[in-house]
Amino acid sequence: xxxxxxxEDELIERIRRRIPSRPGGALRLGIGDDAxxxxxxQGAEWVLSCDQFLEGVHFLTAVHPPEVVGYKAxxxxxxxxxxxxxxxxxxxxxLVLPAVRAGIWLxxxxxxxxRAARRFSLTLAGGDTARSVSRRASVxxxxxVLGEIxxxxxxxxxxxxxxxxxxxxxxxxxxxxxxxxxxxGIHRERRWRSLLVPHYCPELAIELGRWxxxxxxxxxxxxxxxxxxxxxxxxxxxxxxxxxxxxxxxxAVSVPGELRARGLSSRALALxxxxxxxxxxxxxxxxxxxxxxxxxxQRVTCIGEIVPGRSVxxxxxxxxxxxxxxxxxxHFRRSG
Amino acid sequence: xxxxxxxEDELIERIRRRIPSRPGGALRLGIGDDAxxxxxxQGAEWVLSCDQFLEGVHFLTAVHPPEVVGYKAxxxxxxxxxxxxxxxxxxxxxLVLPAVRAGIWLxxxxxxxxRAARRFSLTLAGGDTARSVSRRASVxxxxxVLGEIxxxxxxxxxxxxxxxxxxxxxxxxxxxxxxxxxxxGIHRERRWRSLLVPHYCPELAIELGRWxxxxxxxxxxxxxxxxxxxxxxxxxxxxxxxxxxxxxxxxAVSVPGELRARGLSSRALALxxxxxxxxxxxxxxxxxxxxxxxxxxQRVTCIGEIVPGRSVxxxxxxxxxxxxxxxxxxHFRRSG
Numbered sequence: 001x002x003x004x005x006x007x008e009d010e011l012i013e014r015i016r017r018r019i020p021s022r023p024g025g026a027l028r029l030g031i032g033d034d035a036x037x038x039x040x041x042q043g044a045e046w047v048l049s050c051d052q053f054l055e056g057v058h059f060l061t062a063v064h065p066p067e068v069v070g071y072k073a074x075x076x077x078x079x080x081x082x083x084x085x086x087x088x089x090x091x092x093x094x095l096v097l098p099a100v101r102a103g104i105w106l107x108x109x110x111x112x113x114x115r116a117a118r119r120f121s122l123t124l125a126g127g128d129t130a131r132s133v134s135r136r137a138s139v140x141x142x143x144x145v146l147g148e149i150x151x152x153x154x155x156x157x158x159x160x161x162x163x164x165x166x167x168x169x170x171x172x173x174x175x176x177x178x179x180x181x182x183x184x185g186i187h188r189e190r191r192w193r194s195l196l197v198p199h200y201c202p203e204l205a206i207e208l209g210r211w212x213x214x215x216x217x218x219x220x221x222x223x224x225x226x227x228x229x230x231x232x233x234x235x236x237x238x239x240x241x242x243x244x245x246x247x248x249x250x251x252a253v254s255v256p257g258e259l260r261a262r263g264l265s266s267r268a269l270a271l272x273x274x275x276x277x278x279x280x281x282x283x284x285x286x287x288x289x290x291x292x293x294x295x296x297x298q299r300v301t302c303i304g305e306i307v308p309g310r311s312v313x314x315x316x317x318x319x320x321x322x323x324x325x326x327x328x329x330x331h332f333r334r335s336g
Numbered sequence: 337x338x339x340x341x342x343x344e345d346e347l348i349e350r351i352r353r354r355i356p357s358r359p360g361g362a363l364r365l366g367i368g369d370d371a372x373x374x375x376x377x378q379g380a381e382w383v384l385s386c387d388q389f390l391e392g393v394h395f396l397t398a399v400h401p402p403e404v405v406g407y408k409a410x411x412x413x414x415x416x417x418x419x420x421x422x423x424x425x426x427x428x429x430x431l432v433l434p435a436v437r438a439g440i441w442l443x444x445x446x447x448x449x450x451r452a453a454r455r456f457s458l459t460l461a462g463g464d465t466a467r468s469v470s471r472r473a474s475v476x477x478x479x480x481v482l483g484e485i486x487x488x489x490x491x492x493x494x495x496x497x498x499x500x501x502x503x504x505x506x507x508x509x510x511x512x513x514x515x516x517x518x519x520x521g522i523h524r525e526r527r528w529r530s531l532l533v534p535h536y537c538p539e540l541a542i543e544l545g546r547w548x549x550x551x552x553x554x555x556x557x558x559x560x561x562x563x564x565x566x567x568x569x570x571x572x573x574x575x576x577x578x579x580x581x582x583x584x585x586x587x588a589v590s591v592p593g594e595l596r597a598r599g600l601s602s603r604a605l606a607l608x609x610x611x612x613x614x615x616x617x618x619x620x621x622x623x624x625x626x627x628x629x630x631x632x633x634q635r636v637t638c639i640g641e642i643v644p645g646r647s648v649x650x651x652x653x654x655x656x657x658x659x660x661x662x663x664x665x666x667h668f669r670r671s672g
Contacts, residue, residue, distance in 0.1 A: 028381065029490070029492060032493075032574065033420070033492045033493050033494070033558075033574070034385065034416040034419035034420055034493070034558050034559060035383045035384055035385035035416045035417060035419065035420050035422070035483075035490075036383070036384045036385065037381050037382070037383055037384075037420070037485075037490050038381060038382040038383075038384060039381050039487065040376040040380075040381070040382065044376075045364065045373050045374060045375050045376070046373070046374040046376065046382065047371045047372070047373055047374075048371055048372045048373075048374060048426075048428070048461065048462065048482075049370060049371035049372065049428075049462060050428045050430050050462065050463060050464050050478070050480055051430075051464050052430050052432065052464045052466055052478075054432065054466055054468075056468075057466055057468065080370040080371045081371060083370035083371065084369070084370055084371050084373070086371070090384075092384065092385075092386045092480060094386050094387075094388050094430075094478045096388065096390065096476065125384065126384065126385060126386065127386060128386050128387050128388045128478070130388055130390055130393055132390075132392075132393070136472055140432065140476060142386070142388075142430045142464070142478040144386055144428060144480040145371075146384075147371075149373075151375065154365070154371075154373050156365060156369045157368075157369050157370070158369070222369075222370050223370060238368065238369070
């Protein structure tokens with residue numbers, strides 16, 4: 001059997017040829033040595049996160065084209081940089097690859113990832129690959145992303161205060177609607193094709209995050225990755241506050257009548273659907289007039305208010321309130 | 337079925353309680369937000385690497401105690417920082433965990449990792465966890481490690497020049513000898529217990545690496561992770577040089593007679609055995625007298641010389657030379 005490590009070098013070379021990886025700027029030394037070397041800018045801090053993207057958990061190879069897998073794996077991780085207000089810079093890719101995926105599937109996956117890297121201005125700085133010969137093995141990607149931000153400007157989840165307005169960017173539930181089409185096996189029908197885009201190729205709110213952090217307008221911020229109900233409860237827990245959300249203000253995805261008839265509700269998708277990757281942020285009352293209604297083509301909507309206490313409530317159109325419980329998001333296994 | 341994401345929060349809390357993760361120093365914001373925030377020291381660069389540690393590829397749960405898995409996963413990744421001369425600072429842990437490993441196995445694994453973190457002065461800054469419900473799923477760890485080094489001091493693989501002396505630290509083949517006991521199923525015999533230590537809990541050469549980088553004595557450096565023959569060929573390729581290694585100078589592991597009789601050769605272990613995690617480095621002739629023979633209890637040995645050309649040759653005790661081909665190291669599947 002040929003030597004795995006030598007084959008690994010070849011695999012890395014194939015990935016490196018496709019994905020932007022040339023040293024320059026912050027990256028002094030890239031792929032090929034024991035480690036990469038980063039030179040920080042004066043007056044900047046680094047923001048750092050990692051995210052896994054696993055076959056059978058986050059994607060299904062039978063359904064999701066390899067380009068989508070590559071694009072989404074990197075987009076998802078990069079959204080955590082947007083959530084802090086940072087400027088994406090570098091990433092590392094760890095990859096477990098069954099032998100059966102090492103050919104054309106890998107080429108297409110890295111193409112999709114290269115597209116995300118160019119779009120988000122990220123350079124591949126290193127990584128690790130392992131080929132698995134097991135027939136039962138599945139693809140696993142781990143993305144470590146690094147961004148830069150002016151010292152002291154990063155926005156955490158913990159700064160929301162009672163009285164702050166709560167904003168969300170984008171249309172909530174759009175990605176979940178696409179996922180539901182996939183789960184129902186109707187995603188190949190031509191008429192629904194445009195509804196798949198937010199699930200396949202999510203938009204990130206990088207520029208909005210950078211603007212909010214740079215202008216110091218947001219008191220707390222995070223990305224909408226696991227659904228409004230789950231993410232808002234996390235923001236409130238981190239900030240030790242409660243929230244009231246106005247149901248009629250939520251910028252919910254619109255669902256075609258035929259899909260509504262199949263049980264897809266705009267309200268449930270918007271409240272609990274994950275993977276939208278817009279931003280959820282809070283703004284003190286006096287700064288609210290500074291927040292635009294549209295930023296970079298994405299709508300920015302005030303959906304409620306931070307309140308004292310610890311509970312998160314939903315105010316219905318008729319004025320009645322009910323607790324908004326985190327019903328987060330469990331990828332391909334729906335929560336009960 | 338309960339919600340995976342909420343359970344994930346609990347899992348993270350359990351890991352965080354065990355492994356050093358308190359913000360401070362370079363780490364401004366740690367686990368619990370969208371991303372961690374690092375504040376670089378004045379005049380320092382960051383060194384960054386990631387490494388996977390996979391069940392069935394890098395360890396076997398039937399053989400390797402969970403404490404060993406946790407310790408070794410982090411040690412292995414950290415060795416890449418030592419290889420550049422950097423001071424370890426922070427790490428991220430991505431974890432795929434089958435449900436059956438989420439109890440006592442996880443507790444012990446994180447204990448082992450906590451021990452490595454304390455030993456190498458690393459703080460856990462974040463990560464990602466996924467629980468797998470599949471019975472066929474295996475444990476996968478991905479460690480991203482970050483270290484700091486004075487700007488311009490990191491030592492790459494690419495600086496070796498003809499005439500430089502080649503050094504190795506530690507005793508080569510020690511870890512491979514332990515692995516061979518495991519593969520032969522005789523690792524539980526009491527008399528071999530001490531031979532397992534280098535395989536279970538490798539020493540790193542962090543202080544030696546920092547000293548070599550700080551004093552600018554090494555022209556090229558890397559860690560010995562995949563075996564001398566493979567690693568030296570990589571150093572030579574990166575530096576565009578060749579090498580001559582003196583077989584009699586190699587500080588090879590000593591193999592008890594009974595194990596030699598079972599086919600374990602000190603020479604083969606030292607030339608091709610992986611996971612020793614000493615350093616392989618080159619030093620220009622005029623600096624050779626500055627290199628101590630022992631550093632921090634580890635021997636430091638001159639094993640040969642960089643030569644023009646691109647071939648790597650082994651000079652035997654009788655003066656005969658032969659090409660030293662990379663026969664690297666393929667974990668549990670031996671190379672042919």
